[in-house]
Amino acid sequence: MRGARRSLGRHFRTIILYLVIANGAIGLVLPFLWMISTSLKEHAYSIQFEPGLLPAHPSIDNFIKAWTTSNFQLYFKNSLFVAVTSVVFVVAISAMMAYAFARFTFPGREFIFYTILLVLMVPNIVGLIPQFLLAKALGLRNSLWGLIIFYVAGSVPFNTFLLRGFFETLPRELEDAVLIDGGNYFTIFFRIILPLAKPALATVSIFSFLGFWDELILALTFVDDASKRTLPIAIATLHGQHGTDWGLVFAASIIAVIPVIAIFVSLQRYFVGGLTAGAFKG
Amino acid sequence: MLQTTHLLKVQKYWNTINRMRITQRNQHILTAYLFILPGLLLFLIFVIYPMAKALQMSFYEWSIVPRIPNKLVGLANYARAFQDPIVRLSLRNTIVYTLVTVPGQMILGLLAALLLNSIVRGKILFRVLYYLPVVTSWVIVSLLFKYIFQSPKGVLNHLLGNVLHVIQEPVPWLRYASTAMIPIWCLGIWKGIGWTMVIFLAALQTIPKELYEAAALDGASSWRRLISITLPLMRPTLVFLMVMLMIGAFNVFISVYLITNGGPLQRTEVILSYMYHQAFDFLDFGYGAALSFILAVIIITISFLQIRFLRRPEEMGL
Numbered sequence: 001m002r003g004a005r006r007s008l009g010r011h012f013r014t015i016i017l018y019l020v021i022a023n024g025a026i027g028l029v030l031p032f033l034w035m036i037s038t039s040l041k042e043h044a045y046s047i048q049f050e051p052g053l054l055p056a057h058p059s060i061d062n063f064i065k066a067w068t069t070s071n072f073q074l075y076f077k078n079s080l081f082v083a084v085t086s087v088v089f090v091v092a093i094s095a096m097m098a099y100a101f102a103r104f105t106f107p108g109r110e111f112i113f114y115t116i117l118l119v120l121m122v123p124n125i126v127g128l129i130p131q132f133l134l135a136k137a138l139g140l141r142n143s144l145w146g147l148i149i150f151y152v153a154g155s156v157p158f159n160t161f162l163l164r165g166f167f168e169t170l171p172r173e174l175e176d177a178v179l180i181d182g183g184n185y186f187t188i189f190f191r192i193i194l195p196l197a198k199p200a201l202a203t204v205s206i207f208s209f210l211g212f213w214d215e216l217i218l219a220l221t222f223v224d225d226a227s228k229r230t231l232p233i234a235i236a237t238l239h240g241q242h243g244t245d246w247g248l249v250f251a252a253s254i255i256a257v258i259p260v261i262a263i264f265v266s267l268q269r270y271f272v273g274g275l276t277a278g279a280f281k282g
Numbered sequence: 283m284l285q286t287t288h289l290l291k292v293q294k295y296w297n298t299i300n301r302m303r304i305t306q307r308n309q310h311i312l313t314a315y316l317f318i319l320p321g322l323l324l325f326l327i328f329v330i331y332p333m334a335k336a337l338q339m340s341f342y343e344w345s346i347v348p349r350i351p352n353k354l355v356g357l358a359n360y361a362r363a364f365q366d367p368i369v370r371l372s373l374r375n376t377i378v379y380t381l382v383t384v385p386g387q388m389i390l391g392l393l394a395a396l397l398l399n400s401i402v403r404g405k406i407l408f409r410v411l412y413y414l415p416v417v418t419s420w421v422i423v424s425l426l427f428k429y430i431f432q433s434p435k436g437v438l439n440h441l442l443g444n445v446l447h448v449i450q451e452p453v454p455w456l457r458y459a460s461t462a463m464i465p466i467w468c469l470g471i472w473k474g475i476g477w478t479m480v481i482f483l484a485a486l487q488t489i490p491k492e493l494y495e496a497a498a499l500d501g502a503s504s505w506r507r508l509i510s511i512t513l514p515l516m517r518p519t520l521v522f523l524m525v526m527l528m529i530g531a532f533n534v535f536i537s538v539y540l541i542t543n544g545g546p547l548q549r550t551e552v553i554l555s556y557m558y559h560q561a562f563d564f565l566d567f568g569y570g571a572a573l574s575f576i577l578a579v580i581i582i583t584i585s586f587l588q589i590r591f592l593r594r595p596e597e598m599g600l
Contacts, residue, residue: 014401017397017400017401018401018404020397021394021397021398021401021404021408022408024394024397024412025408025411025412028411028412028414028415028472028475028476029411029414031415031423031426031427031430031472032414032418032426034426034429034430034437035422035426035429038429093320093321093324094321096317096318096320096321097317097318097320097321097322099317100314100315100317100318101318104310104311104313104314104317105310105314106310106311106314106315107311109314112318112322115330116325119325119329119330119333121529121581121582121585122333122578122581122582123529123532123533123554123574123577123578123581125533125535125554125557125574126333126336126571126574126575126577126578127329127332127333127335127336128332128336128561128574129332129336129339129561129567129570129571129574130331130332130333130335130336130339130571131328131332132562133335133567134327134328134331134332134335149324149328150328152324153324153325153327153328153329154328154329156321156324156325157325157329160321184313185313185317186313189317210417213419214419214420214421216420216421216536217535217536221562232419232421235421235422235425236421236425236540239425239540246429249425250425250426250429253419253421253422253425253426256419256422257418257419257422260417260418260419261414261417261418264410264413264414264417265410268406268409268410268413271413271480
């Protein structure tokens with residue numbers, strides 16, 4: 001009898017708990033629902049302001065218009081090219097650097113590593129003005145490769161730091177075995193370190209991809225040529241030109257955000273691992 | 283005779299070993315440099331050089347026309363910043379943004395983590411939902427919040443006026459300096475809850491369950507358990523989050539740039555938006571560089587102080 005009442009009380013508590021959690025989730029997701037709803041309303045309705053969450057006459061006209069007009073596909077391609085290429089280079093270069101810091105002793109090792117740590121504390125934007133002048137002098141403005149070079153250089157320090165921490169946790173016995181068997185350090189790097197570090201490399205790739213996909217400030221500062229825009233500038237510009245046509249702006253935004261959500265939902269276990277990697281050590 | 287040849291042999295043997303060691307050591311160092319070279323070059327040219335250059339520029343009246351030479355002005359740009367009323371205003375806006383959004387994200391993130399930690403089913407689903415704002419681009423969510431806070435026909439005014447009936451007239455959020463920061467604060471908190479939650483969730487896993495069981499046996503309430511067990515044991519995580527969130531808050535830029543662009547009348551400028559306007563609208567590179575260095579010094583100082591004073595000595599692992 002008492003046991004039954006207690007379990008009833010526990011059920012009641014669980015229900016309240018789920019209600020609170022669900023409410024929080026709705027509160028956090030609500031702005032997105034409004035974004036989707038607005039993108040499904042036709043042009044005229046967005047201007048007239050149809051207030052309800054459910055569109056009276058849902059239509060995908062905005063998506064068709066966003067996808068087919070004003071070079072949107074080109075911008076999508078630009079973003080994809082810049083983000084994917086940058087990820088490949090960042091992962092390769094950071095992994096090489098991290099391997100050297102984790103396994104070698106060489107003159108200048110401490111100095112270089114602490115310089116990297118110090119730079120991590122300085123806001124990136126501090127170097128923005130000279131970076132702009134440097135890009136101009138080297139002919140890297142209005143060029144996707146210019147963006148790639150600056151993106152890669154800017155994110156090598158953090159990812160090197162992250163990967164070094166991971167490489168140091170890998171067992172050394174296998175590497176000694178390779179050296180005894182006549183292999184060299186390159187064999188170790190490609191045959192042992194990289195395969196063992198796959199989860200860490202995946203995390204670095206995902207976070208870097210998202211960072212590059214969303215990057216606005218450098219792209220905004222470097223790129224004037226309309227054909228070299230990436231999605232963040234394209235969307236900000238679309239808003240500037242069609243300020244009141246929110247349906248179109250949000251349709252474009254949703255298209256831009258689909259790859260991000262897809263990556264996040266399918267690879268979310270790497271997100272949690274990657275986020276907490278730095279949280280306890282430092 | 284025999285002795286000497288023997289010694290000579292040993293000597294020769296040692297020499298060879300040593301030579302091998304030195305070449306091996308040199309090879310080891312050479313390999314290391316090969317591995318760091320690409321990253322180091324990029325880092326030096328595209329990160330370190332611009333930062334050093336920015337420091338130099340901050341002491342100059344930097345000319346954008348090649349014919350006119352740059353003028354060394356010493357600390358004049360910094361002195362100007364300390365007298366500039368807009369700098370004071372943007373500094374104040376940045377600090378208020380930090381004081382609102384950092385505790386906001388931490389309290390709500392902790393609450394979400396505690397709630398999610400106490401359920402079994404649906405944990406992953408809710409974690410994904412709570413995390414969605416974090417992965418969505420700043421550009422998109424900034425425009426979204428601008429849309430929500432529009433006036434007279436924004437979503438929020440519609441909800442407050444037509445659904446909840448708490449306001450008579452639509453509030454022109456973005457038109458007045460007193461309310462224009464509100465959407466920027468809300469966005470900052472909303473976008474960060476998921477991230478703090480995930481960090482807190484991971485920290486909660488590290489607390490031994492026996493502690494809670496013992497406390498429950500002693501009749502401690504859940505509030506008491508939170509105050510006496512959970513929070514003290516998560517102290518390093520709290521410090522880590524505080525430092526990271528504060529650095530992020532001081533760097534607030536894209537939301538301001540897209541939602542108010544510093545307006546009305548520069549009343550919502552934050553340090554970075556003001557720096558960006560000075561540098562790329564007024565092409566005052568020297569002044570812009572000085573402003574960004576002031577921000578860097580503030581951020582490094584506060585991070586250092588937080589780590590120094592909020593961490594206990596035994597936690598100073600770094």
